Amino acid sequence: MERERAHLAASRAALRAMRADAAALDIKDVTANWVNAEVLQAELDKRITSLADLAHTPLFFGRLDYRAEPGPAALSDGHAHPDGQVRPTGQAEGDTGNRFYIGRRHVHDADGDPMVVDWRAPVSQPFYRASRRDPLGVELRRRFGYTGGELTAYEDEPLGAPAGGAPAGGDPTAGDTAADVRGSALLQREIERPRVGPMRDIVATIQPEQDRIVRAGVEGSVCVQGAPGTGKTAVGLHRVAYLLYAHRERLARTGTLVIGPNRSFLHYIEQVLPALGELAVRQSTVADLVAHVPVTGTDDALAARLKGDPRMAEVLRRAVRSGVRRPTEPCVVVRGSRRWRVPADELAALVDELLARDIRYGAARDALPQRIAHAVLVRMEQSGEAPDDRVQDAVARNAAVKATVKEVWPAVDPAKLVLRLLGDADFLAGQAHGVLDEDEQRAIRWAKPARSVRSARWSAADAVLIDEAADLVSRTGSLGHVVLDEAQDLSPMQYRAVGRRCSTGSVTVLGDLAQGTTPWATADWAEALRHLGKPDAVVEELTRGFRVPRQVIDYASRLLPAIAPGLAPATSVRESPGDFAVRPCDPARLDDAVLAACREALTREGSVGLIAADARVPQLAAALDAAGLGHLEPGTETTASSRLTLVPATLAKGLEYDHVVLDEPAAVVAGEPDERTGLRRLYVALTRAVSGLVVVHADPLPSRLAG
Structure with missing residues (x-):
C-alpha cells in the first residue's frame, strides 16, 4: 500500500511538472502575427487547464501487470520511449513483469516514460476486457479504492492461467468478464457510491459490453438500446472522449456535439467530459439546434405529431420550389x-x-x-x-x-415560407396535395394566421419545419460525430434535423423504446435510423443494469408488457437489493406522507429526488416550504447541505438520485394524453433511483403494478 501511495504522489508531482512546463512556454516569437499568437495562446491555455490535478479525483484507478512487454503501438499516443519500447511504470527493485497504471489521463516523468497511461490507450483496453478465460496477456489486474482522494484500498485479480483454461484449482468460468461486479467489492462500492452533485464519469467501472461500444470506430454509427441503469448515457459520453483521443486531429477540425433532451439534463452531465480532459465538446438540445425563431406557442398532440411526420419534408420541398417560374421574356x-x-x-x-x-x-x-x-x-x-x-x-x-x-428563381426566406404554409389554406393545399389529406391539413394550419415572422407564436415543431426549409435552401454544416441521447422521444422531422448535423460524420444514438413519452415516440430503431440518414448503423442492446437496485427494476419491469412488449427486461447486478417500499395512505394525508418519506430519505447519505406529476408540483412545493424542507429545481447541482430536488415527471428522464420518493403514480399516468404514454412516464419515474425508492399513493395503483 505504501508503495502504491508513493507512486500516486510521484505521479501527481509529474503532472504538476507537466503543467508547469506548459505554463512556462514562451510563444512570443513563434508566430507570424497577433492573430496566430491569440489562437496558439488559447490552445496553450486549454492544455494548461486539461493538466489540472483534481484533488478528489483519483489520478489512476487500476493497474495491469503484463506477462510480456507490449510494443510501442500499445500506447498510440506519442509517448513511447525513444528506443521504440514502452517502459514499465512504477516498478520497485525486485518487481517482475511489465506494469501500467491506468487513469483518466496520461502522465509522464521527466524522461517521457509513462507514470499513468490514459484509459483510452490500447494498452489499457485489457483492464476492461481481460478475463481468466482470455487474459489478453495480463498476469494481474489491480483495482484501487479511494476515500476523499486518498488511496485507501486495493484489490487484486490474478488472470495468468496455465495453457488450456482457468488457473489450477480455480473456477473455469470465473472472471469471464473483465469486471464481474459481484466478485469485486471495490467495483461494487464505486457503482453504489452516493450521488451528490452532477453526473460522474464511469471510467473506473466500464464493463466489457460497454467498452466494445465506447471503442467502436469513428467511421461507423452505433445505436444503443439501453434499459434503465445500464449506463447508456455514460457510454455515449465516454465514446466521445475515446474518439477525441483516437481521432483528435480529425474531430478537432470537424467538431463533436452531444444532444440531450433538455437543459436540466445537459447541466447534469456537463462535468463528465471535462473530468476526462475533454473541454471542447459542444452540448445542445434539439430545440437549441433549430432555434431560428423564438418558441412561444404550443401545438396539440395531433398537430405536433403531423408536423413531425416525415411527409412534411415533401410538403416543404414542394413549397420551397413553388416560387420557381418558367421564363416568358428573353x-x-x-x-x-x-x-x-x-x-x-x-x-x-x-x-x-x-x-x-x-x-x-x-x-x-x-x-x-x-x-x-x-x-x-x-x-x-x-x-x-x-x-x-x-x-x-x-x-x-x-x-x-x-x-x-x-x-x-426568387430568394426564399425559410421562416416566411413556413409562415405562409401554416397560415394560407390555399398555399398549403397546393403543396400538400396527395401528401396530407384535408383533415390533416386543417389540423396543422393555424386557426389565426400571423401577419409576420416576428408576431407569430411559433411552436417547437414549427421551428423544426423552418430548419428543414433552411436546409432545402442552403446545406446545413456537418460535424464529425454527434451523440444523441434520449433519442426515443424524437419525431421523424427532428431525426432529420439531427441527421443533417452529421451527414458526413457518424452518430451514437442512445435511448430506450420503453421510455418514449411523446405522441410520436420511436417504435422501431431501424425506422429512426433511416430518418437520421444512418440506416446501416449497428444496433447494440444493453440489458445488464448497474445502477438501479434489483427490487426496483423488477417492480418497474411489470410495466414492460404494456409499454414495450418486444423488449427484454433489464437485470441488475447490484449486490444490495436497495430500500424499496410501496406506502398507501389516506387521500387527506397524502402530502404529509410524502413529506415524511422525504425526511426519512434525507437521513441517509446521498441525493434525494421527489418525483411527481407536473400538476402536483406547485402543491408539493408549497408543502415542502411550509415544512421547512428546502428543495432544488431539476438540473441544479446538489450539495452536502442541499440534497432534495423536486422533479416534475416530465423532466425526470435521464436524471438519477440515490433515493427517490415517487408521489401518486396514478397522477403521473393521468398527466399524459393516453394510458400507454402515461405508463411509460411512470416507468421513467420508477427507474431514477440508485439506492432506494418509496412509492406513496392514495389513489389505486395502475393495475400492472398492483399485481
Missing part, C-alpha cells in the same frame, strides 16, 4: 454597343435542368446567373470575340441577368 444583356439576347425558351431549359438536378434551392439560384452568363459568352465567341472568365463573372452580375434570376 434576357437582354447590354455590353458597350452590343446587345446579347438569350431567348425565353433557352432560359426555361436552364431552369428545367437545375430543377431536374434536385440540388439545393440556394445553390441552384447561385448557379443560374452563371448559366445565363455562359449562354451570353457562347454568343460572344460565335461573333468573333474572345471573352474570359472575368467577362463571364461580369455578365453574371449584370442588372438584366439579376432581374431575370429574381423573376424566375
Whole structure:
C-alpha cells in the first residue's frame, strides 16, 4: 500500500511538472502575427487547464501487470520511449513483469516514460476486457479504492492461467468478464457510491459490453438500446472522449456535439467530459439546434405529431420550389454597343435542368446567373470575340441577368415560407396535395394566421419545419460525430434535423423504446435510423443494469408488457437489493406522507429526488416550504447541505438520485394524453433511483403494478 501511495504522489508531482512546463512556454516569437499568437495562446491555455490535478479525483484507478512487454503501438499516443519500447511504470527493485497504471489521463516523468497511461490507450483496453478465460496477456489486474482522494484500498485479480483454461484449482468460468461486479467489492462500492452533485464519469467501472461500444470506430454509427441503469448515457459520453483521443486531429477540425433532451439534463452531465480532459465538446438540445425563431406557442398532440411526420419534408420541398417560374421574356444583356439576347425558351431549359438536378434551392439560384452568363459568352465567341472568365463573372452580375434570376428563381426566406404554409389554406393545399389529406391539413394550419415572422407564436415543431426549409435552401454544416441521447422521444422531422448535423460524420444514438413519452415516440430503431440518414448503423442492446437496485427494476419491469412488449427486461447486478417500499395512505394525508418519506430519505447519505406529476408540483412545493424542507429545481447541482430536488415527471428522464420518493403514480399516468404514454412516464419515474425508492399513493395503483 505504501508503495502504491508513493507512486500516486510521484505521479501527481509529474503532472504538476507537466503543467508547469506548459505554463512556462514562451510563444512570443513563434508566430507570424497577433492573430496566430491569440489562437496558439488559447490552445496553450486549454492544455494548461486539461493538466489540472483534481484533488478528489483519483489520478489512476487500476493497474495491469503484463506477462510480456507490449510494443510501442500499445500506447498510440506519442509517448513511447525513444528506443521504440514502452517502459514499465512504477516498478520497485525486485518487481517482475511489465506494469501500467491506468487513469483518466496520461502522465509522464521527466524522461517521457509513462507514470499513468490514459484509459483510452490500447494498452489499457485489457483492464476492461481481460478475463481468466482470455487474459489478453495480463498476469494481474489491480483495482484501487479511494476515500476523499486518498488511496485507501486495493484489490487484486490474478488472470495468468496455465495453457488450456482457468488457473489450477480455480473456477473455469470465473472472471469471464473483465469486471464481474459481484466478485469485486471495490467495483461494487464505486457503482453504489452516493450521488451528490452532477453526473460522474464511469471510467473506473466500464464493463466489457460497454467498452466494445465506447471503442467502436469513428467511421461507423452505433445505436444503443439501453434499459434503465445500464449506463447508456455514460457510454455515449465516454465514446466521445475515446474518439477525441483516437481521432483528435480529425474531430478537432470537424467538431463533436452531444444532444440531450433538455437543459436540466445537459447541466447534469456537463462535468463528465471535462473530468476526462475533454473541454471542447459542444452540448445542445434539439430545440437549441433549430432555434431560428423564438418558441412561444404550443401545438396539440395531433398537430405536433403531423408536423413531425416525415411527409412534411415533401410538403416543404414542394413549397420551397413553388416560387420557381418558367421564363416568358428573353434576357437582354447590354455590353458597350452590343446587345446579347438569350431567348425565353433557352432560359426555361436552364431552369428545367437545375430543377431536374434536385440540388439545393440556394445553390441552384447561385448557379443560374452563371448559366445565363455562359449562354451570353457562347454568343460572344460565335461573333468573333474572345471573352474570359472575368467577362463571364461580369455578365453574371449584370442588372438584366439579376432581374431575370429574381423573376424566375426568387430568394426564399425559410421562416416566411413556413409562415405562409401554416397560415394560407390555399398555399398549403397546393403543396400538400396527395401528401396530407384535408383533415390533416386543417389540423396543422393555424386557426389565426400571423401577419409576420416576428408576431407569430411559433411552436417547437414549427421551428423544426423552418430548419428543414433552411436546409432545402442552403446545406446545413456537418460535424464529425454527434451523440444523441434520449433519442426515443424524437419525431421523424427532428431525426432529420439531427441527421443533417452529421451527414458526413457518424452518430451514437442512445435511448430506450420503453421510455418514449411523446405522441410520436420511436417504435422501431431501424425506422429512426433511416430518418437520421444512418440506416446501416449497428444496433447494440444493453440489458445488464448497474445502477438501479434489483427490487426496483423488477417492480418497474411489470410495466414492460404494456409499454414495450418486444423488449427484454433489464437485470441488475447490484449486490444490495436497495430500500424499496410501496406506502398507501389516506387521500387527506397524502402530502404529509410524502413529506415524511422525504425526511426519512434525507437521513441517509446521498441525493434525494421527489418525483411527481407536473400538476402536483406547485402543491408539493408549497408543502415542502411550509415544512421547512428546502428543495432544488431539476438540473441544479446538489450539495452536502442541499440534497432534495423536486422533479416534475416530465423532466425526470435521464436524471438519477440515490433515493427517490415517487408521489401518486396514478397522477403521473393521468398527466399524459393516453394510458400507454402515461405508463411509460411512470416507468421513467420508477427507474431514477440508485439506492432506494418509496412509492406513496392514495389513489389505486395502475393495475400492472398492483399485481
